[in-house]
Amino acid sequence: MGLLDHVVVPVATEADSRATLRALEPYLDDITRITAVHVIEKGGGTIDKAPVGKRQADGEELLATFEAEVGREMPVDTRIDFGTDVVDTIVEAAIDAGGTAIAFRPRGESKIIRLLSGNTADGLVSEPKLPVIALPDPAQE
Amino acid sequence: MSDDELAKDLGLVSAMTIGIGTMIGAGIFVLPGVAARAAGPVVVASFVIGGIIAMVNALSVSELGTAMPKAGGGYYFVNRGLGPLFGSIAGLGDWMGLAFASAFYSIGFGQYLTTLAPMPDVLFLTDIQVGALIAGAVFVAVNYIGAKETGGVQTVIVTILLSILGLFAIQGFLSFDYGVLTGDGGLTPMGYGAILPGTGLVFVSFLGYAKIATVAEELKNPGRNLPRAIIGSVAIVTVLYAILVSIMLGIVPWPELSEDAPLTQATEVAFSGGLATVAVAVVTVGALLATASSANASILASARINFAMGRDKLVSNWLNEIHPQFATPYRSIILTGGMILVFIALLGQDLEILAKAASVLHLVVYALMNAALIVFREADVADYDPDFEVPLYPFTPIAGIVCSLGLLPFIGAQEVALSAVFVVGAVVWYFIYGRRHTPGEGALSRYVRKREGAMPDSVVGAAETVAPNEADSASTGPTVMVALSNPATASPLVTLASAVASAKGGRLLATHIVTVPDQTALSAASEQREETSEDSRRLFDQARTDAEPFEIPVETRTILSHQGVTEVFDAATEHDVDTVVMGYGGTRRLGGRVEGAFEELTDRVPCDVLVLNEHEFDPSSVLVPTAGGYSSDLSAEVALALQDAVGATISVLYVDEDRDAGEAFIADWAAEHGLADVELLVERGDVETAIEAAAADRGLVVIGASEEGLVSRVARGSLALSVLEDLDTSVVLAERPHDRTLRERLFG
Numbered sequence: 092m093g094l095l096d097h098v099v100v101p102v103a104t105e106a107d108s109r110a111t112l113r114a115l116e117p118y119l120d121d122i123t124r125i126t127a128v129h130v131i132e133k134g135g136g137t138i139d140k141a142p143v144g145k146r147q148a149d150g151e152e153l154l155a156t157f158e159a160e161v162g163r164e165m166p167v168d169t170r171i172d173f174g175t176d177v178v179d180t181i182v183e184a185a186i187d188a189g190g191t192a193i194a195f196r197p198r199g200e201s202k203i204i205r206l207l208s209g210n211t212a213d214g215l216v217s218e219p220k221l222p223v224i225a226l227p228d229p230a231q232e
Numbered sequence: 233m234s235d236d237e238l239a240k241d242l243g244l245v246s247a248m249t250i251g252i253g254t255m256i257g258a259g260i261f262v263l264p265g266v267a268a269r270a271a272g273p274v275v276v277a278s279f280v281i282g283g284i285i286a287m288v289n290a291l292s293v294s295e296l297g298t299a300m301p302k303a304g305g306g307y308y309f310v311n312r313g314l315g316p317l318f319g320s321i322a323g324l325g326d327w328m329g330l331a332f333a334s335a336f337y338s339i340g341f342g343q344y345l346t347t348l349a350p351m352p353d354v355l356f357l358t359d360i361q362v363g364a365l366i367a368g369a370v371f372v373a374v375n376y377i378g379a380k381e382t383g384g385v386q387t388v389i390v391t392i393l394l395s396i397l398g399l400f401a402i403q404g405f406l407s408f409d410y411g412v413l414t415g416d417g418g419l420t421p422m423g424y425g426a427i428l429p430g431t432g433l434v435f436v437s438f439l440g441y442a443k444i445a446t447v448a449e450e451l452k453n454p455g456r457n458l459p460r461a462i463i464g465s466v467a468i469v470t471v472l473y474a475i476l477v478s479i480m481l482g483i484v485p486w487p488e489l490s491e492d493a494p495l496t497q498a499t500e501v502a503f504s505g506g507l508a509t510v511a512v513a514v515v516t517v518g519a520l521l522a523t524a525s526s527a528n529a530s531i532l533a534s535a536r537i538n539f540a541m542g543r544d545k546l547v548s549n550w551l552n553e554i555h556p557q558f559a560t561p562y563r564s565i566i567l568t569g570g571m572i573l574v575f576i577a578l579l580g581q582d583l584e585i586l587a588k589a590a591s592v593l594h595l596v597v598y599a600l601m602n603a604a605l606i607v608f609r610e611a612d613v614a615d616y617d618p619d620f621e622v623p624l625y626p627f628t629p630i631a632g633i634v635c636s637l638g639l640l641p642f643i644g645a646q647e648v649a650l651s652a653v654f655v656v657g658a659v660v661w662y663f664i665y666g667r668r669h670t671p672g673e674g675a676l677s678r679y680v681r682k683r684e685g686a687m688p689d690s691v692v693g694a695a696e697t698v699a700p701n702e703a704d705s706a707s708t709g710p711t712v713m714v715a716l717s718n719p720a721t722a723s724p725l726v727t728l729a730s731a732v733a734s735a736k737g738g739r740l741l742a743t744h745i746v747t748v749p750d751q752t753a754l755s756a757a758s759e760q761r762e763e764t765s766e767d768s769r770r771l772f773d774q775a776r777t778d779a780e781p782f783e784i785p786v787e788t789r790t791i792l793s794h795q796g797v798t799e800v801f802d803a804a805t806e807h808d809v810d811t812v813v814m815g816y817g818g819t820r821r822l823g824g825r826v827e828g829a830f831e832e833l834t835d836r837v838p839c840d841v842l843v844l845n846e847h848e849f850d851p852s853s854v855l856v857p858t859a860g861g862y863s864s865d866l867s868a869e870v871a872l873a874l875q876d877a878v879g880a881t882i883s884v885l886y887v888d889e890d891r892d893a894g895e896a897f898i899a900d901w902a903a904e905h906g907l908a909d910v911e912l913l914v915e916r917g918d919v920e921t922a923i924e925a926a927a928a929d930r931g932l933v934v935i936g937a938s939e940e941g942l943v944s945r946v947a948r949g950s951l952a953l954s955v956l957e958d959l960d961t962s963v964v965l966a967e968r969p970h971d972r973t974l975r976e977r978l979f980g
Contacts (some may be wrong), residue, residue, distance in 0.1 A: 104556040131239070132559060136246040137386040138447050138532045140378035140560045142303045142539040143239050145552055173239050 094222055097124045099190035101181045101211070103198070111196040114226035118194075119164050126168040126188040127157045128181055134176035147171065178214030185221055194224040219225050242450045242455045248392040250447070250529055251465030254440025256393060257526030258333075258587070259473045261519040262340035263434050265494035266583060268477075268486040271430035272421040273413050275486075276478050278430030283470025285431070285437035285635045290466045291622045292605050292632050294459035296592030297445040299618035300610070301454035304540025305446035305533070306597045311544055313604025315674025317662050317698045321540045322597045324658035325651070326442075330534040331568055333439055335575035336586035337527040338368040343492040345521040360492070361580040368576055371527045372569030375535075378560040389521050389764050396518040400480060400499060403511075407502040408482035436587040437473065439594050440526065441466050446533040455619030467817065486804045491583075495519060531568060538564040545669040546662070588647035593654065595636040602632035611679040667698075671806045710738035710810035715791075715800045717745045719771050720813050724849050726778040728842065728964065729813040731851065734782040735873030741807060744768040744777040744790045745800060782877060805838045806976035812837075816845040816965075840866055841967050849962035850931030851878050857885040857923050858901060863936035868967040869904035870934050883911040885926050886917045927961040937967035 095118060102108045115122070129150040133139060139146075154169035161167050167189065174180030185193050197212040215223050242250075259279070267275045296309040304311075306326050309480075342363030345351070351359035351366075413419075420426070441462045448454050451461075480489065480498040490497040495515050503511040538562065542552040555562040579585045606629050608616045622628040640648055644683025677695040714729035716722045726742065733740045743768070772788040779786050791803050804812045856871045858864045874880040884902055888894030894914035902910055915922040927933050 106556060133239070133241050134450075135241050136384065138242075138244065138250060138443075138529060139450060140532070140558075141554055142536050142552075142561065143304050143450055144543070145539050145554060145561065146559070147239065149554055162971065173241075175241075 093121070093123075094192050094224075095102075095121045095123070096191045097126065097189060098122050098192055098194045099126045099128060099181075099185035099188055099221075101193070101195050101213070102127050102129050102153055102157055103211075105153060105200060106158075107196065108153055110198075110228070111194075111226070112157070112160055113159075113230070114196045114228055115194065117225075117229060119161075122165060124166050124168075125161055126170065126185070126190055127154055127161075128184045128188075129154055129171050130177050130180045130184070131171060131173050132177055133173050133175050151230075176212055176214075181211075181215065182220050190221060190222050192222040193219075194226055196226045240450055240452045240454075242447065242457075243363055243452050244460055245387065247451055247461035248455055248468075249386050251441045251444050251461055252469055253386065253390045253393070253522070253525045254443055254529045255437055255465065255469045255526075255689050256397070256472065257337055257519075257522035257524075258340065258439075259434065259437030259469060260397065260476055261495050261522050262336075262343065262583070263437060263493040263587070264480050265489040265497075267430055267434050268481060268489045268494075269491065270422075270433055271426040272417065272419065273415065274420045274422075274427055275430045276426070276474055276481070277427050279434055279437070279477055280470065281427065282431045282435045283466065283473065285435070285639060286441065286466050287463070287470070287655075288628060288632045288635055289602070290441050290462045291600050292598075292629050293442060293445050294462050294620045295618045295622045296608075297448050297458045297462070298455045298607055298620045301448035301451060301597060302540065303447065303449040303536045304543075305442055305536070307537050308540050309828075310597070310604045311540075311546075311674065313607045313675050314600060315677045315698065316544065316546060316666055316670045317659065318600055318604075319541075319544065319670075319674070319974050320546055320662035320666050321655055321658040322600050323537055323546060323652075323676045324661065325597045326592045326655060327534050327537045327568070328571070328591050328654045329597065330530045330537070331440070331571040332575055332586050332590035332593065333372070333436060334527045334530040334534075334568075334572045335364075335368065335580065335810070336366040336436060336583065336590055337523045337530065338371065338555075338572065338576055339583050339586060341367040341520060341527070341578050342580075343524040344496070344516050344523070347493050347496060348516055357577065358581060361576060364576045364580055365573060367524070368527070368569070368572050371531060372565060372572065375528065375531050375565045376555075376558065376562050376569075378555075389525055391520050393518055396514055397476060399811050400495070400502070400511075400515065401476060404476075404479040404483055404498065404502045410480055410482065411484040412485050413478070415487070421486075428639070428642040429644075432588065432591065432639055433584060435591040435595070435639065435643075438466065438469070439590060440469075440529070442594070442598075443529050443533045446536045450553070459620040488893050492588065493519070499836050507790055511605040512904065527572075531565060531572075534568045535561045535564045538568075539840050541829060543940050545671065546666040564793040580813075581887045582643075585647060585650075588643050589650050592640060592643055592647050592651040596641055596651065596655065597635040599633045602636070605629045607674075607676045607679070611675045613675050616675075636790075710736045711741050711807060712736070712738055712811045712813065713741040713743060713807065713809040714775070715743050715802050715812060715814040716771055716775065717743050718815070719767075719774060722771060722774060723778050724962065725813055725815055725844055726775045727849075727851070728844055729811075730782040730784060731781040731875045731877040732811055732813070732842070732870060733784045735876040736810075738810065739785040739787065740775075740779055740782075740788060741809060742772055742788045743800075743803060744771050744788070746790060756886065801838045809839055810837075811840040811842065813842045813844065816843050816963075837967050837969050840968065843871065843965040843967075845959075845963045851880050853883070853930040853932070854880045855883050855885060855923075855927055855930045855933045856907075857887075857926070857933065857935055859897075859918075860888070863966055863968045864901075865905065865936070866966040867934045867936035868907060870964060870966055872906065875931070880932075881911070882907060882909075883913055883926065883930065885913045885915065885923065887915050887922045889919070891916070925957060927959055927963075930961060933959065933961055933963045935963060935965050935967060 102111060122190055131146045131150060133144065150171045158167045158169050170184060170188065172180050172184045181193065193215065195215065212225070216225065252327060267278065271278055300307045300312065302310060307319060307323040310322035338844045339360060342360040345363040345367065346359050349486065351362045354362050444458065444461050448458055451457055480494060483501050496512050498506050499511045501517045525901055538547060539552050541547045542549040551563050551567065552561055553563060603966045606626060609625065680695040712733035714725050716725060730740055768790040776786055800812065800814065851874050854871045854874050856867050858867065871882045875882055884898055884907065886894050886898040891914055895912065897910045898914060900913060913926060923933065
């Protein structure tokens with residue numbers, strides 16, 4: 092089984108989705124199947140920071156556009172997962188979906204933002220349970 | 233577990249800690265001093281009466297919450313029950329009430345903060361206001377950024393608070409002196425008349441329980457947990473207030489109890505020596521935690537109300553956008569936060585105004601909520617099926633209304649007037665904004681309009697005056713909605729829809745279904761959006777031209793769709809549409825997208841659906857193949873409509889080996905469906921061949937769906953109908969839902 096057989100792609104926002112797609116483009120021929128995951132962070136017993144209905148609606152819209160874009164190239168699964176920890180939830184979703192690797196485009200947050208909202212990229216690569224691929228930005232070559 | 237279940241992670245304990253945590257901040261730490269000076273020791277009775285009023289309302293909130301566990305709480309119930317006018321009042325009232333309450337909690341925080349760290353007076357602001365402004369700004373910032381807070385933190389905070397209060401209660405009980413409690417003037421130095429004004433003052437201490445209903449969407453097993461958490465938290469805090477306030481007043485004589493930091497003062501007296509310093513520090517930290525968590529929960533709850541109102545289009549959805557980085561509803565939080573800071577700065581010199589304004593607005597919402605409950609019960613709304621029902625109906629909700637409104641005069645004219653400004657503002661807002669945008673009508677006005685004959689004219693007239701503009705036209709006849717996406721194939725669809733609408737004396741709702749196009753790069757998709765309105769305008773112009781000969785009212789709407797045919801059906805239900813006309817090709821293109829993981833497409837259609845295979849068609853001769861049965865009523869109706877509107881000649885085709893039996897059947901069928909002057913054809917052999925032969929020299933074939941769910945399956949792409957694809961003649965596939973339930977007619 093190849094590393095790129097079934098790539099799991101976390102998608103957070105519209106901009107993130109676009110950047111990820113751009114970054115994925117050079118590798119699309121090698122990828123057989125994609126699962127796009129949108130994670131909604133939960134309070135796990137406290138009031139969520141945003142209304143969950145809004146987050147779900149946004150997530151569905153986001154994944155639909157992602158699917159419409161890549162769906163012509165290969166089979167795309169989309170899923171929304173809930174969890175108190177974004178990184179853990181992405182990894183669990185990837186394992187659950189039977190992915191061979193997680194591919195993501197680091198969002199290049201500033202230090203202060205990382206400090207405030209936590210950095211998903213650090214979390215993904217620091218203790219990987221699956222191969223993790225950090226995609227380069229093709230525009231920066 | 234399904235997605236839905238995973239989205240719900242508030243258990244009974246979490247929900248109760250939200251309720252208790254929000255309430256005790258105010259009742260114990262902030263208000264006892266102010267309230268005791270206003271009423272004397274009998275203020276304990278004021279707290280108990282406040283608890284009883286809260287409990288009556290809590291019962292109603294529990295019933296409504298288990299029937300509709302949705303974000304938005306009181307607003308949502310009132311909007312569904314009494315319609316968007318009262319919905320606007322409840323929404324704005326609840327929202328502003330929460331902003332006032334948050335300002336009040338921030339002032340409480342500021343009062344304890346100044347005992348720890350002296351604050352400067354700035355301009356016209358007192359030191360407490362400065363502390364409160366800093367605190368308020370921090371609460372808003374924390375919610376803007378969406379600090380990582382998990383359920384554990386909330387539970388720990390409430391546990392700490394309850395422990396602190398428990399220790400205080402034990403030590404306080406040892407220092408308790410009944411002589412101090414009665415003091416010089418006895419228990420009622422201001423007379424019994426001071427009890428209810430006291431309740432008006434302290435009622436703000438009971439506002440927390442409604443926040444549980446506001447986040448009902450996030451509750452596990454709401455049918456069981458919601459009533460327990462709401463009723464339980466009200467019961468617990470009422471008992472806590474009664475005990476702890478009694479103890480405080482038995483330690484410090486009521487005229488001397490501090491108005492700023494009462495619990496600190498009582499602790500200082502109750503604990504002696506070196507222990508007192510530690511105890512005071514602990515109590516102060518507790519007070520800061522309690523008021524902070526109250527303010528925090530209120531800010532989060534207000535974002536839910538904005539979200540629920542945005543969903544009903546009573547406020548712009550712009551307000552509810554989620555921050556791309558922090559995943560918080562940042563605009564809503566900034567707006568609410570801004571108001572909190574303004575309230576602190578302008579009104580914060582007098583704690584009472586903030587507390588009372590919050591109470592008045594909440595009481596108005598409670599009264600409306602109880603009225604909504606009565607409407608839901610009386611209008612016999614089919615899907616109103618609460619797991620928890622208030623005892624002693626209708627006494628309980630009526631008592632809720634009487635108690636809530638009855639308390640208002642005791643609160644104070646100034647605060648009632650201030651709140652009235654917001655109520656009037658909500659009404660004005662509804663008429664200038666909400667009425668043009670919101671699609672929903674309440675159960676009340678549906679109920680009134682449906683019984684037009686039995687109701688006094690003035691009542692029906694009033695219901696129509698305040699109903700959303702969208703709903704106005706519902707009284708002018710049935711609505712036929714046509715779903716358009718491709719300008720090239722729009723004309724035949726509009727013609728068919730217009731013919732049906734004109735025959736029924738109804739109106740046409742032309743909708744432009746915009747999907748994110750498959751062929752467009754994502755980066756271009758957002759630019760595409762701006763062109764969409766231009767596309768829509770052109771499409772609607774064309775539709776108006778096509779519909780013109782039929783002389784029917786035409787309305788237009790653009791529907792952004794990412795999910796496919798479901799959204800078309802949703803729009804149909806939302807606009808109370810009787811017939812949807814859509815194209816076969818467009819439907820299948822939409823449908824290709826529907827198989828997403830989140831889609832729960834039921835096979836049922838929401839109303840009559842006509843699927844046309846989008847050829848240019850000549851409606852002057854219509855073929856209706858029938859085998860009787862399901863949906864053939866509808867195909868007969870469509871043929872009749874075309875006869876009516878464009879003078880079509882109708883031929884009915886029946887395929888049977890036995891010619892005589894066939895002729896008998898078809899004659900009966902035609903007569904039953906009111907088809908006069910029609911040609912009756914009976915053929916033998918293969919059904920499809922017969923249809924094909926008969927269709928050859930006719931302009932349009934109208935086929936009733938042979939079974940339920942045909943249209944949905946065509947739309948999902950799981951079924952391709954050869955008759956729709958192979959015939960050169962235009963074909964309409966007609967499907968009628970088996971029976972429209974009352975629920976669908978009421979709520980759409």
